[in-house]
Amino acid sequence: MIKPDTYSDRELLIALHCGDKKAFEALYFRYFAPLSSYAFKKLQDEYVVTELVQDVFVDIWKKRETLDTDGEVAGLLYAMMRNKALHELRARIIQSKHIEEFTQLHKNDTADVLTDGLYARQMEEKMLQAVNRLSPQCKNAFTLSRYEHLSYKEIAEKMSISVNTVEKHIGKALQHLRQEFQEYHLPVIILLGLMELAIQK
Structure with a gap:
């Protein structure tokens, strides 16, 4: 060499x-x-x-x-x-840079999930408290409608009351929930969804 x-x-x-x-x-x-x-x-x-x-x-x-x-x-x-x-x-x-962006994205996603999850749990808890403040008959009629999905007629038979009374109970319940959540500007359909989540807890 x-x-x-x-x-x-x-x-x-x-x-x-x-x-x-x-x-x-x-x-x-x-x-x-x-x-x-x-x-x-x-x-x-x-x-x-x-x-x-x-x-x-x-x-x-x-x-x-x-x-x-x-x-x-x-x-x-x-x-x-x-x-x-x-x-x-x-x-x-x-x-x-990619690692930094990925890490930041992951942090943001995690933060969003935690924030959204906490908010949802707070809303569910507030919904459950609001429902529990209803009168016994009103609460019973409302939960039978939303959770067990019974018709007004079925609820009336189960509670031994008239269909008209069932309608009044549920109407009163919805009015109460609207008042409880008026600061959140939540539509009734969302309130009802929260109601089902809260009951299932």
């Missing part, structure tokens, strides 16, 4: 251009450490630096037939190393 200090860079470059593997090995041993030191200052990752330096020499070997033999080997190697290091840094920034 050619010793690194035996030939000049230009002589090694000319030999490499002709496909001389020993010239390639000589350049590798001559510049591996300097390129690694240069890249490590930018990347601070020994494993990544080793991989990138090896990539530089792989690229040099692949491009050997198109190399400018009047050019400067050191300048070419450092330029290739700089480009790979910059590409790695850009990739890290993009990855870091």
Whole structure:
């Protein structure tokens, strides 16, 4: 094998251009450490630096037939190393940004779920309290209608009261719920949905 200090860079470059593997090995041993030191200052990752330096020499070997033999080997190697290091840094920034965005999104989603869940539980609890404040007969008629889904006639038979009385009880219950939740501006259909959730607890 050619010793690194035996030939000049230009002589090694000319030999490499002709496909001389020993010239390639000589350049590798001559510049591996300097390129690694240069890249490590930018990347601070020994494993990544080793991989990138090896990539530089792989690229040099692949491009050997198109190399400018009047050019400067050191300048070419450092330029290739700089480009790979910059590409790695850009990739890290993009990855870091994506991780940050994902983390923030996850935090926001979690916060929304917790907030929505807490609000829903508060509404259900308030609904249950509101229903419990109804008179016994009114509460019974209303829950039979909303929870057991009985018709007014069935409720009347079950409670031994008239259908007209059932209608009055349920109407009174709805009016009471509207008043209880008027500050929330909730439509009746939502109130009834909350009613079913509260009863199922």
